Amino acid sequence: MKALWEEFNQLGTEMIVTKAGRRMFPTFQVKILGMDTLADYALLMDFVPLDDKRYRSGGWPGDAAQTSSAEMGRYAFHSSAWLVAGKADPATPGRVHFHPDSPAKGAQWMRQIVSFDKLKLTNNLLDDNGHIILNSMHRYQPRFHVVFVDPRKDSERYAQENFKSFVFTETQFTAVTAYQNHRITQLKIASNPFAKGFRESDPDSWTVSPRPLLSVPTQSRSSLSPCLLKGSPE
Amino acid sequence: MKALWEEFNQLGTEMIVTKAGRRMFPTFQVKILGMDTLADYALLMDFVPLDDKRYRSGGWPGDAAQTSSAEMGRYAFHSSAWLVAGKADPATPGRVHFHPDSPAKGAQWMRQIVSFDKLKLTNNLLDDNGHIILNSMHRYQPRFHVVFVDPRKDSERYAQENFKSFVFTETQFTAVTAYQNHRITQLKIASNPFAKGFRESDPDSWTVSPRPLLSVPTQSRSSLSPCLLKGSPE
DNA sequence: TTCTTGTCACCTAGGTGTTAATAT
DNA sequence: ATATTAACACCTAGGTGACAAGAA
Numbered sequence A, B: 001m002k003a004l005w006e007e008f009n010q011l012g013t014e015m016i017v018t019k020a021g022r023r024m025f026p027t028f029q030v031k032i033l034g035m036d037t038l039a040d041y042a043l044l045m046d047f048v049p050l051d052d053k054r055y056r057s058g059g060w061p062g063d064a065a066q067t068s069s070a071e072m073g074r075y076a077f078h079s080s081a082w083l084v085a086g087k088a089d090p091a092t093p094g095r096v097h098f099h100p101d102s103p104a105k106g107a108q109w110m111r112q113i114v115s116f117d118k119l120k121l122t123n124n125l126l127d128d129n130g131h132i133i134l135n136s137m138h139r140y141q142p143r144f145h146v147v148f149v150d151p152r153k154d155s156e157r158y159a160q161e162n163f164k165s166f167v168f169t170e171t172q173f174t175a176v177t178a179y180q181n182h183r184i185t186q187l188k189i190a191s192n193p194f195a196k197g198f199r200e201s202d203p204d205s206w207t208v209s210p211r212p213l214l215s216v217p218t219q220s221r222s223s224l225s226p227c228l229l230k231g232s233p234e
Numbered sequence C: 001t002t003c004t005t006g007t008c009a010c011c012t013a014g015g016t017g018t019t020a021a022t023a024t
Numbered sequence D: 001a002t003a004t005t006a007a008c009a010c011c012t013a014g015g016t017g018a019c020a021a022g023a024a
Helices: A002-011 A106-111 A155-162 A182-191 A193-198 A203-208 B002-011 B106-111 B155-162 B182-191 B193-198 B203-208
Strands: A014-016 A029-032 A040-049 A053-058 A081-087 A120-122 A139-148 A163-167 A173-176 B014-016 B029-032 B040-049 B053-058 B081-087 B120-122 B139-148 B163-167 B173-176
Touching: A002 A182, A040 A106, A155 A163, A182 A193, B002 B182, B040 B106, B155 B163, B182 B193
Parallel strands: A014 A173, B014 B173
Antiparallel strands: A040 A139, A053 A081, A139 A163, A139 A173, B040 B139, B053 B081, B139 B163, B139 B173
16 A cells, blocks of 8 residues: 555645544555564554644645646645744643554564554543544654564563564654645545545446556655565555 | 343253354353453353254143243244154264464453354254354253363373353253244344344334343352353353 | 534445245 | 255444534
8 A cells, every 4th residue: 555655645634633533534544564473562652743833724826737627626725835833832742652562472463463453542631532633734654663572581671672663654644633735635425435525426337447557666765764664555 | 142042041042053054042151250350261062962852843732821822923822832752863973162362361361252153053964164063952951161272292191170160040942943933033033133024013112221121130050160250141 | 714623425345134046 | 845055224322524504
């Protein structure tokens, strides 16, 4: 699903945040290699601000080249640019999302793709469902962490060497309470099965190729320790 | 939910088995007390034959007292008795269902009621979904086991003392591919939320009392170590 | 004006007993 | 005859963006 992340990223990925908590789409998922089969690991994610700015939806009525004709919708006027609205709001409570299967053996984690589809984003500063709290209209970079559960008694001493972090730049996004770029909306509708109700193309054409994905297999992912991971998040 | 199990048991509980696997209803669930908060435990269930017999649906056309008029359905003729049809079929592959949260700390298990709602029963001898395999038209007794995960290196030596088993006789049942006793069918429809589509009573009456449960709080559960458990399965 | 909230129709995903057809 | 199977309508449970109303 790396291609899908990059397709969103080229448009400027947006993720909805709600009071109750909203899943990410695409889902962040990884294929893991190189773990000690018999050792225990915890897998988790967190989110770091990409900058210290607050954004707002900008209007470029004249930019007809970027936003041509037909696919222009209600928010098309907003979709052409993000403008800096000022300094970032106060940082949200820093939370971490443990993959619910944590802890588990290396063999278990490597058996198949690990999916963080239970992770939810919220803009409620007082959330007590354990969801990730983000500021709307701010940009974030998801991070993935692997923590080795050290069996030694004085494991605290080795905390620094017992985890590795990974960043996939194509998964960065802007948190929003409503989509700003109409092209993002259309791509979500086209690719998220739960949004199928808003598709309006000829149903027959979906039968053969359910998703109009770009077929650009660009290899631009970044990782702090690429040797440990195979593939990339979905 | 102990009252519900007993209500079914008084009629002769039946559980559907299918090729794909079918949940049990009621769900087996327990409230646990007395664990070591910091120790690891695995929780699991298995099923033992209650006897070495095969049953068949018997008909007592004359028993009008038991099966009176209105609630008689298509299988009413069958519902009045179970007849012994002969010796038990060859034993099914003996399987065990680990609660999916296993292993976990005692504190985690005791935090709330533990529910075995992921457990599924099948009659497919070649099942490879890890479901519990049972012979249709045979009677079974569910068992619940608590296994202490011994941190000692030679933990195998203490295997015998590191687990305890519990039996609740009100959860015994006959495995079937289709319900035989029409009263069981009606009680399932009345009490299982997923069968709500088959309820046909006055919708208004459900508003106040969603389930016509018996209010007989008979205390007849058996347990090999009652002191460890509080309450009973649902 | 711009952003946020709550409700909604419309989906996915999967658990029910029913029913008709098939198997034993 | 009796038991099993597979397709089905009808539910629960919850994930979508649209939309109208509200807030800043």
